[in-house]
Amino acid sequence: MGIANGIRKQARKIAIGERRTSAWAQSLRETAEELPPPPVHRLEKDGLDISMAWAIIGIFVILGLAAVYMMSLILIPITLAVVVGMILGLAAENLGKMGVPRLANAFLLSSGVALVIALLANSLAGPLATLANEAPAFVERTISRIMPYLERIEWLHITPATFESGPMSIGALLENTGNVLHLVTTSLTPALVQGLIFFAALLLFLASRVNLRKTIIMTFRTRTQRLAAIRVINAVEQVLGFYFATASLIYVGLGVVMTVIAYASGLSAPVLWGFFAFLSSFIPYLGITLMTLSVAIAGIITYDGFIVGLMPAAAFFTVHLVMENLIFPAVMGRRLEINPFVVFIAILFWTWMWGAVGAMLALPLSLIVMTVIEELLIEERSQPQLPK
Secondary structure, X not given: XXXXXXXXXXXXXXXXXXXXXXXXXXHHHHHHHHOOOOOOOOOOOOHHHHHXXXXXXXXXXXXXXXXXXXXXXXXXXXXXXHHHHHHOHHHHHHHHHOOOOHHHHHHHHHHHHHHHHHHHHHHHHHHHHHHHHOHHXXXXXXXXXXXXXXXXXXXXXXXHHHHOOOOOOHHHHHHHHHHHHHHHHHOHHHHHHHHHHHHHHHHHHHHOHHHHHHHHHHOOXXXXXXXXXXXXXXXXXXXXXXXXXXXXXXXXXXXXXXXXXXXXXXXXXXXXXXXXXXXXXOOOOHHHXXXXXXXXXXXXXXXXXXXXXXXXXHHHHHHHHHHXXXXXXXXXXXXXXXXXXHHHHHHHHHXXXXXXXXHHHHHHHHHHHHHHHHHHHOOOOOOOOOOO
């Protein structure tokens, strides 16, 4: 077998011109052609080998998810900064075309984000303080209003005595409220740290956005791969920017309508209701569900009649339904449609991983994944040409 392989190697060298052809070389080539082909050794894998391979992949996936969960303190603000930076990509590009330097560009945009957050916090500080001061009276009023409806459900075994003693008493509820406030206070320091990480990451991402794009593109070796990278990056920025710019305008209108509904219905803190309506709209399905239930409970507490109390929730749900099914598709078109089941699973997963921030990041991350898949899997697409 070794002699046959040596003959084949010599014949191959002669064939590619590494040796001069002679009578001996001609006979050597003929001999190599007459030799039987070398045996092909195939490694056959049984079911156990395939199961082991998938088990190893599953172990690495679990370890990766555990790392994402354990590093949430750092990954949440960084991921949020990258998503916000990509949403502001079109604005950064327009400012760059106007001659604004990159560092000044990044400083202006990050300062604008900080200013919007500060204005929102300042406008919500008064309603939140009022709500905190009225918490005990609000709990008592809620129990007195809902008790007649709870008594009708016999299998719950809830009576007025349930709220007079035991873990569901008003004193226990107020004590738990104090524990919740203490938990919020202790979580304030990590929140401040995450806020600083977010603004620092956003500033640095916007400042180095162009260089980061070039680095990602140049990591690919072939021209086709670099064109695909350019196409994917541009598509992701356009989708995120267009979606959230349009969605923000539509949901601001929804927040204004909810503020008017809360004010006309006599609900306390109508501005707070409008803000929650705007914020919850960015969490598909779960946001509208929780918001509608909250408005329904507030309406039942405010009014004596059950039907009258549900009218604010019904009005909000109707307006939201019209915006989501008529106005939103008319403005956005069909290019950003995502499977509702996939979005629902993504929301549940990221809520489980990162809490409320994860629920808000679920849709942007789904849009990014959807755009990357579409750009890479569509076969017939006009591709841009790089300058030669």
